[in-house]
Amino acid sequence: MTATLFSPYRLAETELANRIVVAPMCQYSAAEGVAGDWHSLHWGQMALSRAGLLMVEATGVSPEARITLGCLGLWNDAQEAAIAERLSRTRAVSDLVIGIQLGHAGRKGSTLKPWEGAGHVGAEQGGWEVPAPSALPFADGWPTPRAMIEAEIADVVDDFAASARRAVRLGFQVIEIHAAHGYLLSSFLSPLANRREDGWGGTLENRMRLPLTVFEAVRAVVPEAIPVGVRFNSTDWTQDGITPDEAVGFARALRARGCDFVDISSGGNTITKIPVGPGYQIATADRIRREIGISTMAVGMIRAPLHAEAIIATKQADLVAIGRGFLNNPRWPWHAAEELGVDLVVAPQYQYGATTVYRPTRGR
Structure with a gap:
């Protein structure tokens, strides 16, 4: 049988063996942004999955770009060297395509690791003052962020470009910019978080300005053969937030600037009830793919193989990104x-543990 989910797909000059993407999943297991043994194990087992693309977790472009003190970083030589070492181990056992997601947490940074509970890390514990487009806390009980000045905005652009250069040196084959979930670039896009009255806020054109400037800066330092994409929100799931129409407009502006793919997510700019269910974010991904003609990745509670196959077969998206499903089952593509x-x-070492379809072709 030929399944569209397992058909190859090309992003720029990068050939993916199939349409399955291991979504970037935060591990909160770095020390000073430096990858460690956990990352070797995590990347290694995901690389043996036979997915088409493995995306490394959201990686901070500066110290204050991290979500937690345990988040991965790529702003200094020690971090670059640690990633290089662990990538070399992973690539020694797998030829799977590996990409990286670069991000900045903005006003949702300096928090505890999820398993440590809810709350923020203060300066006395190594935390930092969080930046944002406007001095508006994410929710009650969250710290009021620092409204960014022009010089800080310029620094963020430079930080993304610098981390992208490091990513290219490391040999990452895909680069994604994180502009979703209420993190910094997402908060500039959303009128819920961005109340600025200068050229960085107000109209959609102004709210898109920083994410687009970051994209242009990254695209300028990444060779054309390496695809650069953006994950962003299709909706904030609440009144006065970003809308699907605005998401389509943002996708159009990205495509005009040479964006290779978009990864459509939602929420995170405020606490609200989200109708979570299998494929709950697909509608806008489908619309963007049809209207803009850009390679599109669908993500969000896609767990069943038949569902993933249907998404690709009916051309709702070109790729499906799976996160929780891989945490639960690192061999998701096998099944x-x-x-x-x-x-x-x-991998031949594992063939005798396989079942009916992907059994070894030779006997003992």
Whole structure:
């Protein structure tokens, strides 16, 4: 059987073996932004999954760009060297395409790791003052962020470009800019967080200005052969937030600037009830793909192989990104191949643990 989920796909000059993406999943396990043994294990097992693309977690472009003290960073030589070492180990056992997501947490930074509970890390514990487009806290009980001045905005642009240069040196084959979930670039896009009255706020054109400037800066330092994409929100799920129409407008502006793909998510700019369910963010991804003609990635509670296959087969998206499903089952593509009747070649060391479809072709 031929399943569209397992058909190849090309992003710029990067050829993906199939349409399955290991979504960037924060591990909160770095020390001073430096990757450690956990990352070696995590990337290694995901790289053996036979997905088409493995995306490394949201990686801070500066110390205050991190979500937590445990978040990965790529702003200094020690971080670059640690990633290089762990990537070399991963690539020694897998030829899977590996990308990285670069981000800045903005007003949602300096928080505890999820398993440490809710709350913020103060300066006495190594935390920092969080920046934002406007001095508006994310929610009750959250600290009031520092409204960014022009010089700080320029520094953020430079930080993204500098981290992108490091990513290129490391040999990452795909680069994604994180502009979703209420983090810094997302907060500039959303009228819920951006109340500025200068050229960085107000109209959609002004609210898009920083994310687009960051994209242009990254695209300028990344060779054309390496695809650069953006994850952003299709909606804030609340009145007065970003709308699907605005998301389409942002996608159009990105495509005009040479963006290779968009990754459509939602929420995170305020606390609100989100109708979470399988594929709950697909509608806008589908619309953007049809109206803008840009490669589109769908993400959000996509767990069932038949559902993922249907998304690709009906052309709602070009790629499906799976996060929680991979945390639960690092061999998700193996079982998807079995369910869809696809003969998937896996690491020979593991073939005898495989079941019906991807069994070894030779006996002992």
